[in-house]
Amino acid sequence: xxxxxxxxxxxxxxxxxxxxxxxxxxxxxxxxxxxxxxxxxxxxxxxxxxxxxxxxxxxxxxxxxxxxxxxxxxxxxxxxxxxxxxxxxxxxxxxxxxxxxxxxxxxxxxxxxxxxxxxxxxxxxxxxxxxxxxxxxxxxxxxxxxxxxxxxxxxxxxxxxxxxxxxxxxxxxxxxxxxxxxxxxxxxxxxxxxxxxxxxxxxxxxxxxxxxxxxxxxxxxxxxxxxxxxxxxxxxxxxxxxxxxxxxxxxxxxxx
Amino acid sequence: xxxxxxxxxxxxxxxxxxxxxxxxxxxxxxxxxxxxxxxxxxxxxxxxxxxxxxxxxxxxxxxxxxxxxxxxxxxxxxxxxxxxxxxxxxxxxxxxxxxxxxxxxxxxxxxxxxxxxxxxxxxxxxxxxxxxxxxxxxxxxxxxxxxxxxxxxxxxxxxxxxxxxxxxxxxxxxxxxxxxxxxxxxxxxxxxxxxxxxxxxxxxxxxxxxxxxxxxxxxxxxxxxxxxxxxxxxxxxxxxxxxxxxxxxxxxxxxxxxxxxxxxxxxxxxxxxxxxxxxxxxxxxxxxxxxxxxxxxxxxxxxxxxxxxxxxxxxxxxxxxxxxxxxxxxxxxxxxxxxxxxx
Numbered sequence: 010x011x012x013x014x015x016x017x018x019x020x021x022x023x024x025x026x027x028x029x030x031x032x033x034x035x036x037x038x039x040x041x042x043x044x045x046x047x048x049x050x051x052x053x054x055x056x057x058x059x060x061x062x063x064x065x066x067x068x069x070x071x072x073x074x075x076x077x078x079x080x081x082x083x084x085x086x087x088x089x090x091x092x093x094x095x096x097x098x099x100x101x102x103x104x105x106x107x108x109x110x111x112x113x114x115x116x117x118x119x120x121x122x123x124x125x126x127x128x129x130x131x132x133x134x135x136x137x138x139x140x141x142x143x144x145x146x147x148x149x150x151x152x153x154x155x156x157x158x159x160x161x162x163x164x165x166x167x168x169x170x171x172x173x174x175x176x177x178x179x180x181x182x183x184x185x186x187x188x189x190x191x192x193x194x195x196x197x198x199x200x201x202x203x204x205x206x207x208x209x210x211x212x213x214x215x216x217x218x219x220x221x222x223x224x225x226x227x228x229x230x231x232x233x234x235x236x237x238x239x240x241x242x243x244x245x246x247x248x249x250x251x252x253x254x255x256x257x258x259x260x261x262x263x264x265x
Numbered sequence: 266x267x268x269x270x271x272x273x274x275x276x277x278x279x280x281x282x283x284x285x286x287x288x289x290x291x292x293x294x295x296x297x298x299x300x301x302x303x304x305x306x307x308x309x310x311x312x313x314x315x316x317x318x319x320x321x322x323x324x325x326x327x328x329x330x331x332x333x334x335x336x337x338x339x340x341x342x343x344x345x346x347x348x349x350x351x352x353x354x355x356x357x358x359x360x361x362x363x364x365x366x367x368x369x370x371x372x373x374x375x376x377x378x379x380x381x382x383x384x385x386x387x388x389x390x391x392x393x394x395x396x397x398x399x400x401x402x403x404x405x406x407x408x409x410x411x412x413x414x415x416x417x418x419x420x421x422x423x424x425x426x427x428x429x430x431x432x433x434x435x436x437x438x439x440x441x442x443x444x445x446x447x448x449x450x451x452x453x454x455x456x457x458x459x460x461x462x463x464x465x466x467x468x469x470x471x472x473x474x475x476x477x478x479x480x481x482x483x484x485x486x487x488x489x490x491x492x493x494x495x496x497x498x499x500x501x502x503x504x505x506x507x508x509x510x511x512x513x514x515x516x517x518x519x520x521x522x523x524x525x526x527x528x529x530x531x532x533x534x535x536x537x538x539x540x541x542x543x544x545x546x547x548x549x550x551x552x553x554x555x556x557x558x559x560x561x562x563x564x565x566x567x568x569x570x571x572x573x574x575x576x577x578x579x580x581x582x583x584x585x586x587x588x589x590x591x592x593x594x595x596x597x598x599x600x601x602x603x604x605x606x607x608x
Contacts, residue, residue: 060462061461062458062461062462081461081466082458082461082462083460083461083462083463083464083465083466083467084466086461086462086463086464087464091462092462094458094459094462098456098458098459099456099459100451100452100455100456100459100460101455102451102454102455103448103451103452103455107448107451110445110448111448111449111452111460111463111465112463112464113445114445114448114449114463114464114465115464117445119444119445121446124440124441124444124445124446125437125440125441126440127440131444135444135445138445174463175462175463177463178463178464
């Protein structure tokens with residue numbers, strides 16, 4: 010088993026509230042791992058911890074065997090962990106293609122002098138990166154929107170653009186925070202097929218999602234969180250039948 | 266027709282800008298315009314800092330003063346040639362900008378503006394009280410002038426030099442804006458968490474923006490020192506810092522030309538409002554402030570935005586009529602093809 014990401018006793022405390030307690034999980038390379046649990050169970054906090062947006066109170070995160078716990082978010086992104094956000098966070102003042110190009114920043118080699126004088130090297134590199142971004146947009150059916158503002162896109166395409174932007178990092182791992190939230194089946198089927206493609210290409214994914222139908226179709230392994238602790242893990246079918254999971258979702262003993 | 270009009274407008278504008286100092290007989294008016302060009306360079310830096318990168322500085326006069334005093338002292342007391350002293354002034358202001366950017370890692374909006382105000386006040390205090398170095402409130406005199414071939418710069422030469430530097434500033438900003446650096450800054454401005462998730466260091470973007478805007482303020486200051494020939498702490502007060510922000514806002518924070526329009530406009534406007542009525546001399550600044558307020562209320566995106574919208578309108582309606590002609594001829598072509606087919 011080739012482990013891409015591993016957390017050991019990862020903990021997050023907000024003042025007196027423990028959001029995540031001793032979360033130890035592994036994400037296998039090339040597989041799609043699901044992270045489910047009731048609202049407020051710590052899923053988004055976990056993604057924020059792994060991606061470096063929130064500092065962890067205790068515990069460690071290892072990516073490809075290296076400790077990345079205390080690295081800055083931009084450093085973690087450059088190492089190859091892309092992510093999307095639960096509430097879509099696009100750069101509204103930039104065009105669609107420029108949104109993608111932001112994530113290409115560290116692939117540029119032109120220096121400040123090249124930029125200020127707009128040298129041939131700078132122009133050639135800019136064109137190459139634009140071509141790359143355009144190929145990505147085509148894949149998501151966004152090529153005709155390239156020079157539009159993201160605010161002009163319908164909801165489903167905004168989601169798709171956020172994933173395209175994360176892919177522009179050429180990441181090894183993508184953390185998807187509810188990519189199908191607020192969408193009907195016909196809307197998220199596009200995202201579903203994109204995820205299936207990514208999986209074929211060997212990109213590892215961590216998926217936080219509430220839509221069970223979506224989870225069932227893409228994940229290889231599921232972790233279930235409740236009140237910031239892992240209460241169950243396994244294949245989707247096994248987890249679905251786990252008493253602890255049913256209890257967490259439906260609440261109370263009487264539900265059993 | 267419109268295309269020709271546009272061409273005439275563009276050429277006319279350039280001719281006007283180039284010829285202006287040659288026909289200006291009023292030396293004081295040219296002096297004001299030259300100060301305006303320096304303010305335009307400085308205000309462009311604020312457009313870069315605030316409009317592009319989303320950071321605030323209410324202490325820009327501090328960088329302005331650092332550039333001015335450094336260049337003056339290096340040229341007069343250390344005796345290095347004026348062009349080099351200007352570069353040293355820019356360098357000192359840039360370093361100060363890099364240092365002032367550090368609080369911006371944690372502070373935003375209101376709190377950041379307080380830090381920058383404090384910075385501006387500190388520099389002003391040094392300028393006023395380090396008598397041995399700056400001459401204090403009584404002034405620092407005998408700053409060597411800019412020279413060309415042994416002769417002092419005339420007002421016209423200052424005008425052309427400042428103009429070239431201002432154009433270079435705008436071109437530089439344009440090139441940065443459309444590069445990955447510009448996009449990184451816009452991204453950090455929009456959403457720093459998402460920018461970080463895209464591998465963009467928000468700290469580096471802020472450091473760069475502060476450094477660049479401070480460099481421009483330092484450049485304007487250094488040129489001011491040699492242009493004036495003397496320095497007092499008076500043009501480097503908090504009031505001036507806030508006026509510079511006013512210039513950037515009135516000109517248009519998100520507009521490439523915002524600093525140019527605001528810097529020149531708000532320097533020249535008060536002078537134009539000095540109307541020759543008795544007792545009026547006390548009120549022209551009041552009127553200036555009122556005009557500024559009206560602009561900010563009714564044109565929050567600045568004059569630059571309005572101007573570019575008018576120009577795009579001229580451009581578009583020209584292009585639209587052109588396109589109409591094009592599609593008409595296409596239709597004709599298609600018709601002809603159809604006829605051929607039926608025949």
